[in-house]
Amino acid sequence: MIKRTLTLLSIVTLTFSSFGQNSEKAKTLLDEVYTNVTSYDNIYIDFNYSLENTEANIKQETKGNVTLMGDKYLADLFGAKQLFDGSKVYTVVPENEEVTIESPSEEENTVTPSKMLTFYKTGHNYQWDILQNVKGRKIQFIKLIPIDTNTEIKSILLGIDAGTKHIYKLIETGKNGTKTTITVNSFKTNQPLSKSLFTFDEAKYESEGYYIIRN
Template sequence: MLKKQLLFIALFTVGVFSYGQSDAKAKALLDEVYTKVMNYNNIYVDFKYSLENTEANTKSETRGTATLEGNKYLVDLFGSQQLFDGSKVYTIVPDNEEVTIEDQSDDENTITPSKMLTFYKDGHNYKWDIVQNIQGRKIQYIKLIPIDTNTEIKSILLGVDTQTKHIYKLIETGKNGTKTTITVNSFKTDQPLSNTLFTFNAKKYEDQGYYIIRN
């Protein structure tokens, strides 16, 4: 479950989704988002993550952060981390004192930050949706509907700040009624990053008594 949620965050952070054949205005705006993101050396996002299912009467909220540079990323969420150093994926769970090390999935359907920028040509139909004024910011929403009818996702609403061309909000509605919302608190680009930010130090965790699982 944690991995699915982390990949959902990663998908959002890059801010580009698969396009189908639909609204030209919506495609043009997403193209602008894509171009803007591609020009950054790195991206840092602080966000609010919420999950709600009205039928099941459940709702939860938390905050997280994500840092991306090229195909590398570091996501902090639910007290855990997922790190990709360009070769391996490391999932670090302090509560369990456990680290899982895996190869990056070769599954074409797996969404990761390093692959998202290549997934913009097909996959969804999309259309121009509502516009909101949020504290003086004009947020234009684009609705994306998966072409694959077997997917668990009913629709995605992507809110774009029309001035900065940055993603402000993503709302994913599942066919089971679950609504997942990510709202950006802070979006920073081209930050000074440590040379070791995307480097996993196995000895550090071994010295702390972590159990390391290598798959």
């Protein structure tokens, strides 16, 4: 009985030791990604976006792109354009001829475009996951488990290109079964940008008859 107990204790110890090593290995890789992406003056990403909930019979797929410079961003998704100039968020919906102007969300769990490459830095536990070969590229997945148990997010799989240390894929699974996937098609850095790229021209949209909503 004593021998069996000692054996079980040894297995448990080895399991926790392995988990700790894998967690530290995952954190080290994420730190490398963070150091990499924050070293660029700006980043342009072209991506595929999909949202699926089998139970609710929902499936949406589209393409999008985002330009990031520090906290500022300009994103195009679902036919709408969203701009953050560092102070306000401007959402332009041409189909409705509407512009919504509001302050950025204060919710900690909200992954905005400005945080999409750095959100993993805090608030998660990390696990080393599978390694995939995608057209000759080694994509190492890290599983992120939110520390906050009240969040609607169950887990996030972050696929990292082992060669470039760039994020290739993000798979977010919600507690309601919704799965959101972002797959990067193109990742460009330090592009020449217009000085007015992150400046919202309200007068332009007013002259075009857009309805301005201020929240």
